[in-house]
Amino acid sequence: MTGNELVYQIYEELNINSDDTTVDERLIIQLINQQRSLWVTNEYNKIGTLIDSKLLQDLPITVTERVDTILPSDGTGFGFTGQGHFIRTTLEIPRAVETKRRLLYTRVGPPDVQGLEYPVIPFSQLNYAGNGRFNKHVTHAFHYDDRLYLTSNSDDFEYIKGIHIRGVFEDPVEAASFNLPASECRTMENEYPLSERLFNFIKPQVIQQLITRMQMPSDDTNDAADNSDPGAVPQQRSQSRQQ
Numbered sequence: 001m002t003g004n005e006l007v008y009q010i011y012e013e014l015n016i017n018s019d020d021t022t023v024d025e026r027l028i029i030q031l032i033n034q035q036r037s038l039w040v041t042n043e044y045n046k047i048g049t050l051i052d053s054k055l056l057q058d059l060p061i062t063v064t065e066r067v068d069t070i071l072p073s074d075g076t077g078f079g080f081t082g083q084g085h086f087i088r089t090t091l092e093i094p095r096a097v098e099t100k101r102r103l104l105y106t107r108v109g110p111p112d113v114q115g116l117e118y119p120v121i122p123f124s125q126l127n128y129a130g131n132g133r134f135n136k137h138v139t140h141a142f143h144y145d146d147r148l149y150l151t152s153n154s155d156d157f158e159y160i161k162g163i164h165i166r167g168v169f170e171d172p173v174e175a176a177s178f179n180l181p182a183s184e185c186r187t188m189e190n191e192y193p194l195s196e197r198l199f200n201f202i203k204p205q206v207i208q209q210l211i212t213r214m215q216m217p218s219d220d221t222n223d224a225a226d227n228s229d230p231g232a233v234p235q236q237r238s239q240s241r242q243q
Contacts, residue, residue: 003029003173003188006199023210025188029173031209035202036194037097037170045099051106051168054195057175059165061111062089064150071144087160092146094175097168105167108141108148113164118150125173126151169192 002218007025010032016023036055064087096103102120109117118141121129129140130153139152139160169175172193176186196201 001192002190003192006032006192007087010206032208033171035205039198039202040097040168041099044104052195055168055193056106056166056173057169057193059093061162061164061177063162064088064160065090067197087150089147091179093148094169094171094178095164097170107162107164107166111162111164
């Protein structure tokens with residue numbers, strides 16, 4: 001289903017006309033994003049649960065740059081120089097859904113998908129990565145300050161110019177448009193990474209949140225006084241969306 005189809009289903013469940021409603025589609029898709037992330041977090045906290053492929057998205061090959069190991073490596077190191085360097089994405093990347101155990105990246109690796117993946121480790125384990133007997137030449141990835149960083153003792157580490165990132169992202173619309181020219185950015189007309197089964201599960205939660213928001217009293221006089229009817233609901237046209 002496309003983003004628009006998801007939104008129109010919500011409109012129809014609320015029995016309002018999408019052309020006249022004050023319920024913005026951007027709010028609806030934001031609530032869908034939130035409920036999707038919440039469900040994914042709860043579901044994949046379970047050990048061994050396979051991630052539904054319908055949830056996954058690939059980011060365009062992300063260009064990298066070399067930075068000092070003094071963090072943050074953005075020119076504010078106050079003259080300090082680290083003992084080594086990292087490779088990191090030049091751009092901030094869309095935020096991946098986070099469970100108790102990990103960020104939901106399913107692949108971080110070289111652009112060639114046949115190449116060995118870079119194991120993603122928590123930032124707290126950074127000092128231990130590559131120090132073992134069998135992993136001293138392995139390139140590891142870690143997330144810091146909205147970017148992905150790579151670290152390794154391997155000689156090939158110096159030649160990494162870009163990485164492939166695949167995972168489950170908090171905002172699928174943002175992820176679909178990441179690092180694309182404005183003319184190629186994805187819109188609500190594109191497929192939204194969500195199975196129909198999961199949408200049927202989270203839809204009632206989204207509808208309930210919208211009903212609650214619609215029933216909240218508003219103070220149109222902007223005088224901080226409670227002048228509204230607590231039971232009032234914004235007026236909407238009752239007919240369904242025209243097919």
